[in-house]
Amino acid sequence: MxxxxxxxxxxxxxxxxxxxxxxxxxxxxxxxxxxxxxxxxxxxxxxxxxxxxxxxxxxxxxxxxxxxxxxxxxxxxxxxxxxxxxxxxxNRDEVRGTVRLATMEGIATLYLSERLVELSSRYPDLDIELVTSPQTVRVARREADLFLSFFKPHGTALDSQLIGRFKTGLFASQAYLERNGVPSQAADLREHRFVGYIEELVQLESVLWLEELVPAPTIAFSSNSMMSQMFAASAGAGIVALPEFARSLKLGLIPVLEELSGEREIWMSAHQDLAYLPRVRAVKQFVKTLVRRDEQRLLGNAPWSR
Known part of the structure; x- marks a missing residue:
């Protein structure tokens, strides 16, 4: 029946x-x-x-x-x-269609956006959607085809790979340092003001790079946007903790106490059922190659060029 x-x-x-x-x-x-x-x-x-x-x-x-x-x-x-x-x-692998790549605001804006133009030129029939999110994106629920994160996501049917690392450190504007002095040791930071995230709005602990470097910092300006933090620090609001790729914007921020630094991993994740698709594979391979090529810059061992 x-x-x-x-x-x-x-x-x-x-x-x-x-x-x-x-x-x-x-x-x-x-x-x-x-x-x-x-x-x-x-x-x-x-x-x-x-x-x-x-x-x-x-x-x-x-x-x-x-x-x-x-x-x-x-x-x-x-x-x-x-x-x-x-x-x-x-009898061919055609790279065409849409691939949605999700990641954090900072690395999307400061690192990936302009570099993905090269991928678009290579594959004219490929439509790339770059989505920024302050939280974990669940590729298993098709919120994105690929997820670039600073941690290994948990979940079933995930194909996750560690593709690189980047350094984090402290930065401040010349005007702020002239006004408040240049710290020469970690103990001096108790006398300084900082720019950071709004604590109750942080959804991913992997972005708490300031608290990792400076216990109990005195916050003068806070935002849930890393970009807003950068521009506020550039205007002299205080010392800010940033990933190394943020230096590519050249906002005039100067490294502070370079011996104080952290490190984060970069993970690329896709659903196992999608990872083999030509369009997904092309984007995944491009980003992996890109991160590998910029390894020394991301770790602070080479200058950024625009």
């Missing part, structure tokens, strides 16, 4: 994946160039077919239900199989 699942439409599954990736019916309708009601109707038809709700509507967008997560994973398996078949029958 036939059941609803026997009439499953692959086109509805493809639509569902787009809804998941856009995190909204409106976004999916815009991408598919169809009406909002058409997407809602087909999503409801798929929910009837699988026998339960697939998404929940929240202020932050659509969230997957347990049934939705299972359906998404099976739909991705089918999608990956179709993509693999397309590659097999064409």
């Amino acid at each position: 036939a059941t609803a699942i026997d009439h499953l439409d692959w086109d509805d599954l493809k639509l569902f994946l787009i809804v998941v990736r856009c995190k909204s019916v409106t976004g999916a309708a815009r991408e598919l160039k169809v009406s909002h009601s058409t997407v809602s109707r087909r999503l409801a038809r798929l929910e009837y077919t699988v026998g339960g709700a697939l998404v929940e509507r929240t202020r932050d967008g659509l969230l997957l239900t347990p049934a939705g997560l299972v359906t998404m994973r099976r739909a991705e398996e089918i999608e990956n199989g179709v993509n693999a078949l397309r590659s097999d029958v064409s």
